[in-house]
Amino acid sequence: MNLINKKVTHKSFGTGSIVKHNETSIEIHFASENKKFVFPDVFEKHLKLHDPSVANTLEKIIQDKEMERKEEERRKEEEKKILRQNHELRLEHEKLMKNHKLHPESQMVFWCDEEEQISSLSEWKVFSGEIKSGNNKGKPNKPIRLHQNSAVLLTAVDSSVPEKDRRILGVYMVHENFIGKLCEDGFIPAHSKYKLQLTEQESDQLLFWNYYVNEKSPDKMTWNTGKYRYFDNVWMAQILRDIASLKTDPMEQELAQQFFKHFCKMNKILAQELPEPNGALKRM
Template sequence: MNILGKAVKHKTFGDGTIQKLEKNHIIISFSVGNKTFVFPDAFFSFLTTTDEELNFLVGELLEERQKQKLLAHEKKVKELQQKALFRSIAPAAKAKTRKGKRANVAFKCNFCDGGKSKEQIGFYGVCSDKMIYNNIKIENRTWCNAEDCPCLEYLKGEITREKLDSYCQDNGIVCYESQMLKDWKAFAGVVQNGKRKGKAMKLQQVQKNSLCVLTTRTPGTGENERFIFALFLVDDIYEGDEQEEGYVSTTSKYKIKLSPQEAKKMLFWNYHSNGNKPKNPAWSSGLHRYFTDEEAVQILKAVVEIKKETADSYLAVDFLEYYCGINGIAGNTVGEARGALKR
């Protein structure tokens, strides 16, 4: 079909006429001069026409483009699912027995309110529309803004909410945060800048029976308000390599999630501090950091206090005693917390 000479209308420039078609671009003449647009994409947002033939052509092209995007996205989701499956079965073949100093690990997580309830802060499904907008448009989170992120596609109107939610069903995955309290698994992530940008990060100091704490902060709050929303005893670890980032997980009973009210009382920087600037609650780069057994015991003791008179009260006490026993720690010799906010 020859579209040259067809009349169109732009939201800002008004009436115009198509002058030229070059591959996937069209040049349109307006009263303010010639303007170039991507074809047919511009008709999705900026351009309209009353020409029936052109409308039909544009509709067919946009529909085909949408199908291609959906196919590409579904392919990417399958790759993510296969990657997650690989990570769940690979350690038996790839894990190494590490020797050396053992450390505990804390993870910095993007806030996710998926599955939020009285019992948990979220991290159990896809974020709400409000949180998706926040993580993409306001917080500018790295993965949330990736081209193949399902949430970004949803925000752009390329997929429906129903389609987005379906990706988290049947062991699917939208992002690491969306499955964190389903699978009790945390990943080391990839390097975001510098010479090693894009390279997988390793977990070189974590071993079996290390404590893992999951931290986040709510939108609009500062780093000093970062809190712990869940913790578990590591019994499954993959150190990672150049292609696959490391992860920790658990299948044991020693895992506790905190309610929204409980979590706000567990400020991470009450227990942890930076070696070079101990009074400064700054995480800086990276998705994980290591902390000492002393800090781990202080965190577990605080959880025992918070969980008093709850269904998890016995588990919290058992967790503390087991952690100290298995790691040879005299819990009664551990002093008060001396994190950045306590100095």
């Protein structure tokens, strides 16, 4: 927009003509001297163009700039809001970490259907399902017992075989920053390092019910409802120890051993005092 030589009137300096301008400043020659002003801000209150068509065009520019300014203010305010929210989440996270008490059954076993057998091992996460009734119906379940000491065991059983033949497919520690009480979407992601997948042959040798038992009905091996169950920290340690003993590939074996040691440390379990499995299958 060319404003050179355009006539203007300033509230304090009177009539003059524009001699220079760019995107941020404008210089005007008045009767006695030249003055520089901020462009286009000076036109909002102090300066008026004589040419009405140019004035209309400039007014549009001023309006657009004002909209940009407001949008920038809105964006900055939104950034501040996000920073405040993140700060509050960090404080809550730190508080939960500081006050966390180790629950003796803070591990999760997950029932994988055919589709989940693939997705859980490729994406390394599971979904805790939705609440079935009440005011929160349809919202994701919060896996409130899961903390940084927790692992998720992936299991499956073919429809053609009994529940007692449920196999272990893999296992992972929850993500380093995961806290079940803060989980809003129901997804439980894996640790960046500690995750293990079993081969089909290894899986056939690790049956879930060798480790798990319902103490109220120790002779029963049933799983009628629900995608997951919480279970004993010691049972998960037994499973990890046995996975490490099954692995023959040197790299996988090393990772499995590191996983087992890390898990025992996080759950205050002495590996040398770990008992042998005594699940429902072992009691038959």
